[in-house]
Amino acid sequence: MASIPQIKTYHFLPFKYGSELLLDIGRIETLKNYVLDGTLHQLSFYEIIFITEGSGTLALGENKVSIQPKTIIFTSPGQVRRWEIEQQVKGYTLFFEKDFLHLFFSDELFLYRFQYFHQYSHPAEMQIDEQSFRKCLQLVQEIELEFGQIRNDSNHMIRSILYQLLIVLNRYYAGTYNIQPDTYVHADFYRFRSLLEKRFLQDQTVESYTRALNISPGFLNKICRQFSGLSAQQMIHHKLVSEIKKQLHQNKSAKEICYELGFSDPSNFNRFFKKITHITPQQYRKSIK
Template identity: 75%
Template structure:
């Protein structure tokens, strides 16, 4: 049986500043042991990187992202990544726990409203023009200034600046990739995205999710196509393939992965993977 490579996981430090604060900001160039880690690693929280200078690549799951000035990279919890730096990278890293926003907005689906998080069918990065990137930097500078002189009400101001930034980034992302930009589309679509993150191993059928949501399969497909451009089944398959690739990256055997993801036997797993990716799990592992 193949040996399983351990992937380092970085966790958020909520009491770094004394009282609990579920968001942090820093300069990429000063956090080398965390941000520029050349080994494969995961985050247990959300992060957005804003590259001001530098070149190289960052591999996020199986996607290799080219780093250049004006690049914005979005990392969702659990994604596997690795840096390869050619020229010194500078810029901002902004990272936070979901509860920093969930508790304030009383909306467990809040972060699913943004196109760039929990994304497995479109890019998790974008290249911004100078004007758009500078607008982001203005908000980041405001957050940094508040961290430099924390007060009892700082979390409220920081949260408001983060909210502005997330909405603006969603607009930019929608413009770059020509996708739905409205953050207040049908709530069942967001509920489906949230359920998919939690239930993709145990249920891979549109009917199963339709029952959980108490809607018809036809309606679920309709809102998925309307807001993502994909059918509900395509979204399920994209999510499943994304997670399988992470396991292959950790050098687990096809047999282990097949049973872990509920396939009846390795041959069915191999057929499913090849149908969706055009390559076998073994060929994919060799490629990475």
């Protein structure tokens, strides 16, 4: 029986430039050992990739992203991925820890306000027109320029440019997929998204989240459908399936995963996975070997 590959994790290096700086930028073609890693891996931080040249695919979770010019790819912490390069890829990668922004804005929910991170129902990438892509690259290059001459106040300058870039990207993403672009739609929706990332392993019912948020199940479902297109329970299930797939990439049996995630028995586990993905855990595992 073929062995199932272990997942490598890349962690952020905050003191690369001397003093702590929780954001970095690089040209894709100069960071091959990290960015274009052809093995199964995940990041412990956020990343936005801007493709200017090249072709191939990026397997991101259960989805495959087509690599082509003017493509922008968003990776959230913990997503499992693998690059399959056909023609040399060039462009920029921008990666950062959540604290780089949310401590400055005193808002733990800050990164949950952007539609492209922690996304459940829409792709983790977008293709945009030449003019829009150039606008994004201009901001990216302003950040790159600041890194070329780090000063005492550089973190503030970089943060301000990044903030503008995130807003611009959110508008383009919302326009691409015809979803709500406003980053201040309803605080309870962002609170739910944040709680879901932290508690989905132990809390898998809508009621457990509505108690924590002190809102009614009906209201939570209303805002989830309005801003994500999914019900609250569907969002919980999608997050759970994402974790199951992640663990199936590792040397864990379906039975082991079943009990770790709180299912009563393997048959219920198999039924749940097949209902959401239309294949069994065993079939999924076979497809990734």
